Amino acid sequence: MADHSVFRITKELSEIQKNPDLSLAVACRDIDVRNVKALIIGPHETPYEFGFFEFAFKFNRDYPRKSPQVTATTTNGGRCRFNPNIYANGRVCLSILGTWRGERGEEWSAAQGLESILLSIQSLMSSNPYENEPGFEDANEQSDKKNQKEYVQKIRHETLRISVIQRLEEYLGIGVDGQVTPAVANKEEYDLDMDVVEDESTVPFEPFKDLCKRRFLWYYDSYLISVQKGKEEVKDGQTFSRMPFEGASNTMEGKFNYTELERRLRNIKKALDEETDGWAAEGLAAKANEGTVAVNLQRQYEQVVESFKRSGIPHNLELVDENPFVWIMTYFGKPMTNLDGGLFKLRFFFSPRFPEEQPRIRFETRLFHHRISADGTPCYFSPVNRREDVKSHIEAVIEALEEDSPPYDPRTLVNPEAFKLFWGTAEDRKMYNRRLRRSVNQSLE
Structure with missing residues (x-):
């Protein structure tokens, strides 16, 4: 039984890791597959939008006959209840976990697994999470609508403050004053010639650190839009309203301060850009x-x-200052497409900890494109099984640029303005194409 449960968990982890779902991630230490960490990225058009919500899964030896134990760990130290069904103490109330009474047929079965649990939790992160509270249908309609609106407002604020800002500040060692603490910033530096063997049990296990940093760069403009929306709806200093279902130790309390959140978001962006640029000096060493x-x-x-030369691909590649950690690529727009005639420079930054830290890429030539953020960060699907192969990254970026009929995917919303036009009306799409062509023409100036 024990071997079977480990085999099943390992298989499920592998399947999720191979799946290009941009909103779920899972990881465990090699020596301990029964303890799994999972990350859910909040869905678009909800107050949880692009937040980073972490959960701990503990699988017993009876799995999959019995469901795992699931604990929410993004709770601000047990002080924040992010949903009627996700408590401040980490309890996740779902019928399939046996932590909530459900209808017949909603209980756990061996046919379910890690991914189905994650999707069930993700479904709680809706545009109106107030509806998850039992007895919602019987509530007074007028006061109920007021509560729903106020609940969404405070979840949006705390999603930014706790799940995004606090997490990234901790990763980057940013203090209250916005300064990066040198000791924290340099804690990952080590002798790059030696294989450093450390006791895994003493090293903090933070498998989503690099992922969250890269996704922050993707969603930065969306975070600023959330701040702007919040500023229009509430005043700084306004106290959160307590919901009828919130208890003394199971609540979400605080005050709105979007001005402060914006300052901290901009500090994180600045620190991330400095960290990326710093890889060049680290790389030369x-x-x-x-x-x-x-x-x-x-x-x-x-x-x-050599591969470009052999295949006749026109794109040009060179190192900056003979540094293998900084590459410049000149991309020539694909003929017979909206990119035809364009000439774009991309800079690839590599970490001395590559591939543990994945490349960060910036378009240095401005390009109005729904898969490129305003600051030039491209949104592309990393090669799942070839993270260490740079050519695969280059090909994935080009594929994202040149894709003719991409499926609608709000998880790739990195340029809100371009994204809205691209997926809007026929007139919007014409405007998108005009602006794209204009930026292609300007690339030659």
């Missing part, structure tokens, strides 16, 4: 030491250049 990552990236650079 690693190159001087002939570190394995430096040697690997140099070899990959030479292979990609």
Whole structure:
């Protein structure tokens, strides 16, 4: 039984990790598959939009005959209840987990698994989470509508403050004053020539650190739009309204302060950009030491250049200051498309901890495109099984640029203005194409 449960958990983890779902992520230590961390990225057009919500799964030996134990860990230290069904103490109330009474047929079965639980939790993160409260249908309609609106307002504020801002500040070592603490910022520096063996039990397990940093760069403009929306609806200093279902130790209390949230968001963006730029100097030091990552990236650079030559691909590639950690690519727009005739420079930044930290890419030439943020960060699907292969990253970026008929996917909303036009009316799409062509023409100036 024990071997079967471990096999089942391992299989489910692998399937989710191979799935290009941009809103779910799972991870565990190699030595402990029964304890799994999961990340749900809040759905678009909800107060949870693009928040980072973490959950801990504990699988017993009876799995899948019995459901795992699930605990929400994004709770601001047990002080924030993010949903009527997600308590401040981490309890997740779902019928399939046996933590809530459900209708017949809604209880756990061995046919369900990790992904079905994550999707069930994600479904709680709706545009009107107040509806998740039992007895909602019997509530007084007028006061009920007021409560629903106020509940959404405070969830939006705390999603930004706790799930996004606090998490990223902790990852980046940003203090209250907005300054990066050197000791924290440099804690990952180590001798790049040596394999450092550490006791896993003493090292904090933060598998989503790099993912959240990259996604923050994707969704930064959406976060600022949420701030703007919040500023229009509530005043700084206004106290959160308590909901009828919130108890003394199971509530979401606080005051609105969107001005402060905006300041902290901008500080995070600045720190992330500085961290990315700092990889160049770190990389030169690693190159001087002939570190394995430096040697690997140099070899990959030479292979990609050779591959471009052999296949006749016109894109040009060069290193900045002979540094294998910073690549510049000149992308030539694909003929017979809206990109035809364009000439765009992209800068690829690589971390000395690559591929643990994935590349960060910026378009240095402005391009109005629904998959490129205002600051030039492209949204592309990372190669799931080839994270260490730079050529796969380059191909994925180009594919995102040139895709003719992409499926509608709000998880790729990195340029709100372009995204809205691209997926709007026929007239909106014409406007999108005009602005795209204008930026292509300007790329040659």
